[in-house]
Amino acid sequence: MSDSSIHFSISFVEPQAHYVDIEMDIVNFSGPFIDLKMPVWTPGSYLVREYARHVESFSATADGNALNVEKTAKNCWRVENPTRNIRVRYRVYGFEASVRTNFIDADHAFISPAATFLYVDGQLQHSASLQVNMPEQWTKVSTGLTLLDAEKHLYAVPDFDILFDSPLEIGNQDVWYFDAENVAHEFAMVGGGTYNKKQLSDDITKIVEVETAIWGENPNTNYVFITHNYQTGGGGLEHLNSTVLGASRNAYKTESAYKNFLSLVAHEYFHLWHVKRLRPKALGPFNYEAENYTTGLWIIEGFTSYYDNLIIRRCAFFSVKEYLNALANDFNLVYNRPGYQIQSAALSSFDTWIKQYRPDENSLNTSISYYNKGAMLAVALDIHIIASTGGEKRLDDVLREAYRVFYKNEKRGFEEAEFQQLAENVTGVDLRAIFEAAHSTVELDYNLYFHAVGYELVDLNKNSQELSLGIRINENDGKLLIKNVEKGSGAWDAGLNVNDELIAINNIRLDNAGKELEFLLEHGQVDDIVDVLVARDGQIRTIHVPLRHTTKQLWSIQEQLDAADEQKRLGKIWLAVAT
Missing domain, CATH: 1.10.390.10 (Neutral Protease Domain 2)
Structure with a gap:
């Protein structure tokens, strides 16, 4: 099929109604039929999103004559192929404002390619071209694709992996x-x-x-x-x-x-280095029709979540205090979710397809984010390497060498074990404890690492006498509704439920501002039993709830007052501004 070709042309006949119209010309493909498929997810956003649900008015012709089309799967259209010159037409509805979905209106169009373009089954490596036909009122296209003809807004598509990785912004940006x-x-x-x-x-x-x-x-x-x-x-x-x-x-x-x-x-x-090029094996080449499982998102997303704020510090946009506050926020986000005792960073990575993008009222009790937990593990790695090498090496050196070995030289993704091995070879430091912690719910003693560079992780709420019911509340249309119930809290044990409407406590009507509840928590005693009147699915009942000390943690990263000169020197290396 050396002379085969694929060409897309997109138009916006009814942008105000949120549609993009696509023509796909398929030339010189042999066989009795062609299977055309649409991805069910987009790389970088690990959830099956069923993009095909927005496809409408699918048809195929050859020389102006209609061809038989059979839908054989949720995302697959089988087109008969009596000739070698087929034109496929379809429409895609797009009205979801996000970085991963199509959004089209009278003002502009954001095109997420995985949610828009079909590919010939088995031909992801085939080249193509793409022409953008804009309404008269639009003037610009912004995309990473290579421009072939500016007047026609014609772009080269080296293969479909690149197409699906090249969003388009079309309008007057x-x-x-x-x-x-x-x-x-x-x-x-x-x-x-x-x-x-x-x-x-x-x-x-x-x-x-x-x-x-x-x-x-x-x-x-x-x-x-x-x-x-x-x-x-x-x-x-x-x-x-x-x-x-x-x-x-x-x-x-x-x-x-x-x-x-x-x-x-x-x-x-x-990410243009760390995931788009240096990546776990499971993340490319992609299977666009199903989940691509890896336990390594804590490395690619977690490390990136560590470096984003650290880079802002290295640029001198953050003061040391601002940076440490941003880093401490990762610890607060993890440790204020009871789920950290249930889900490891590696399991969070693997289960992203069913948990990360589908949170519910119980998610904080059962799960964590590999972004935040990965950042915690990354700072432990970085500091441990700095301290163990006297400041001669750090996590930067590991990433640079991994990029050279796995991406540039071997042109493949990595397994976690070989990433760890490379990290230890580069630094000469035993990193097993931290990599093992990524697969465990047993927490590292992070101060073993922070102390080495003259800092300390402190829970400012450790001895708090603050009381709590263990619930989070939303005000909705004048009603106080329970949004979450914290595992192990008084509310959890007593049986308060999500969506219960709070009406009164100890026969005192609750106000929508929550002042009566605040008063109770400020003046109550631990182990007091309070009578909570709720409406549950329209039925009134009283729940007897014990008051307990809050489990909320408030972490701060502070300088050690008694740090030795060597600790201070290493700390300066860790938090240095780039020169």
Whole structure:
């Protein structure tokens, strides 16, 4: 099939109704039929999203004559192939604002390729081309794909892995350019905002420089930042030479929010090495039709979650205190979920397909995030390597060598065991305890590591006498509803349920502001039994709940007052600003 070809053409006949129209020309493929498939998930977002549910009006023709089409699976259309020149037409509905799904309206279109384009079964490595036909009111396309013809908005598609990894922003986005580390960077802002272009360009240039120094090279010639600004928004998704970010349009003028945005940029940009190239074996080549299981997300996402804020520190955007507060937040997010005693970082990675993107009212009792727990393990690794080598090595050296060995030389993904072995070979440090902790719910003594660099992890709530029922509450349409019940709390043992409406406590009507409940917790005594009047599915009942001390932890990372000079020296290496 050396002369076979695939060409896509997309149009927007009814953008206000949230549709993109796709034509797919398939030339010179042999066989009695062709199976066309749509991915069920998109790389970087580990959930089967069933993109095919948004496909409508599927048809196929050859020389203007209709061909028989049979849908053989949820994401597969079988097209008869009596000739070698087939045109397939279909529509895709897109109206979900996120970094991983299509969103189309009268103002612009964000196209997530995995949610839009079909591939010929067994031909993921086939090349293609893509033409974007825009409504008259739209003027720009932002994408990491290579432009072939600017007038026609025609793009080259080397293979379908690259297509599915190259989102498109189409409309009238605010676009500007800057160069960093010999890479041309495009910034595309959608939805307005209070951003300062020069400041963003300068600050992100610094991030690019610091990250490139970690890895030793920047593998791209061009890179695209697509940012969707909302009234409130967040999140990001990495791609091979682009990223899609979500932000709040007015947050750029707030110092803390702006720094958080820079941390998001640092996180997603770090992924162009750490996951898009250096990766676990399970994450490429991809099976787009099913889950791709790995226990290693704590390495690729967790390490990235450690480095994002550390890079902001190395750029001198964070003070030491700001950085330590950001790092302590990972410990607070993990240790204030009873699920850390049930789910390890590795199991969280493996179960991401059924848990991470599908939280429910009991998730905090049963699960953790491999992002936060992975960051905790990463800081232990980094500090342990620094301390054990007298500051000669650190986690940077491990990543740089792993990138060279697995991605550049061997051109493959890694297994966790060989990643650990490489890390120990590079540093000469025994790292077994930390890697084993990733597969266990037995917690490391993190102060064994922090003390080595003159810092200490402290729970400021350790001796708190604060009382708690063990519930989280939402106010909804004038009703106080229980949102979560903490495992092992008084509410858990007494039988308060999620969605119970709180009406009164000890015969005192509760106000919507929760002041009566606050008063009770401030003036009650531990082990007091309080009578909680609730409405459960319309039925009134009283639950007798014991008051207990809060289990909320408040972690802080502080300097050790009695740290020796060597500890202080190593701590300075750990938190140094890049030069």
